[in-house]
Amino acid sequence: MKIVTFGEIMLRLKTPEHLRIIQSQNFEASYGGAEVNVAVSLAMLEDNVSFLTKVPDNPVGMAALKEIRGYGVNTDLVLKGGKRLGIYYFEKGSNIRQTNVVYDREYSAISLAKPEDFCWENILQDVDIFYFSGVTPAISDNIEIALIEALKYCKEHNIQVVCDLNYRGKMWSTEKAQSVMKQLMNYVDLCIANDEDFESSLGIHAFDGDLSHGINQIDDYKRGMLEITKQYPNCKAVASVLRNIHTVEDGQWMGIYLCDGKFYESPIHTVHSLEAVGAGDAFAAGLLHALVKGFSPQKLIDFSIAASIMKLMIQHDFNVVSEEEIFKIMKSKEVNLSR
Template identity: 40%
Template sequence: MKKVVTLGEIMLRLSTPGYERFVQADQFDAIYGGGEANVAVSLANYGFDSCYVTKLPENEIGQAAVNALRRYGVNTSEIIRGGERIGIYFSETGASARPSKIIYDRANSAIAMAEVKDFDFDHIFEGTDWFHTSGITPAISKQGAEITKAAMVAAKKAGATVSIDLNYRKKLWTPQQAQQVMRELMEYVDVCIGNEEDASLCLGFTPQGLDVTQGQVDSAAYEIIFKQMREEFNFTHVVSSLRESYSASDNGWSAIIYDGNTFYQSKKYDLRIVDRVGGGDSFAAGLICGLLDGKTAEEALEFGVAASALKHTIKGDFNLVSRNEVENLVQGDASGRVQR
């Protein structure tokens, strides 16, 4: 069984019921999730030894987050306990022309205040085949950036493939801050995942002629910057999801990949969205699964896109689908007929 390690912040998500607005809600649904935790759950569902690394407070809320991961088979043995709080975010689900909204309450969370010395990365990465993290982790604090770099160095030392989902978050840092940190980290990255905004704000590569808010995607614009990114940072694969936002309820969803030889665009799915949180994470996990399985870049991309298309139909952060469900969609079974 191949081992995958992910590192990041799991948070408590407080969501308004249904499509209620924050000002309407008198109760919230409690859900646990976060970029790298979402990836860990998906990979555990696909049958990998999926190990999640973070720091959580030694209290009942921290334990509830651990339990949420254990429920789906994630290895939580390397989670460090301590610190004062878990990060929280409030989620309001949009509909039609009204966008979804996120409000963060994550300052001084346990992982944001953690230090490199809290983690025995040489031990954590023993026997690891793949390490995944995101641009959110180095954005949460100076210590978060230091921990991310230390983990990448240890992962490369252990011979693991390293992937990152750039995941720019404007509420956490500025483009200038992001580029100063993220460009340095790219030295250790093999597989770089990110959409057009991420590539521009985190690394300074901007495709021209795109307007995803109007549902317009030009894959040729990506091919140019993918080649530039690979030439500068020597990535094995450069990948981007392509979200065409027709409305908050309906999106077009596909992806592209470049491996130095082939530039490939996947099939596109037209989605009616139940919950888009975790959509990019489910894509990253599907791509990682495909590449670890030995699929070609094109096959791995199709698996990732199909996995993520299914995630958009599932409430919560985690993508609770099986390999068979993803493969069936890849093969073209999108009928939605009742399975008896």
């Protein structure tokens, strides 16, 4: 099966150790972004995946493509043009000091792309699954239009659409997000909704905002997931990550999956995190891989959450792990099975 993910790749500049951005004189450079993170994870799992974006035709843009090609991502669909690659600055938190991200993505190549730049008939030829997150339509009004056109094409040609709501308050308001995502959800077959995504993206209450006891709110999450399938009949399945976060490093993680009216719950994993950026994208990639491989619903959610917690132990945006390593986590005797 062939998968296409659509979004922005950015240059990631991280402060060394635990320095704050205002303190740092040096930054560690790598690359990342929601949809490209998913693409790299899928390539690591040996799936057939292409990444669609637009990058500047300069050494920075070419270096970004070289990086992801090295992991096995197909970049043949990538458009070239514009003058700059988006940047995000990453400051890792510690204990009760939260991690912080600063975006510098205005006027990036993809944000200036026009809907007519994307020929969906060619891009989506022979594609089985199209993936995007709520980050993509937030890039620009033109990318929002292009995405709607892509989803209409998918609907007309029976291409499965998977969406991670992935609300980003630093990119758009809840009002704007809801006006857009409620429209896009009419084309989505499988949705991922975590924490504030329910309410911020769709206006559905399922989470009280306190991550210290997210797992304890599982019944509220389930009601929210059922409400998604009720409001958007095209969406046949919903997945969520639930967390009890005690500090930046320590917490419990689990996943739940609604499919054909039945809920499937993963075990609870107690973790000490090295870096949490990209864990949601790793969950999405695990889910996509499970769909491609035809895993049972229970195996799907167990695999997806195991992929997500693996990312917590890996620096940079990409979840560079194999299927075998994820299966080992699934079978680990150190998993806390109580809830």
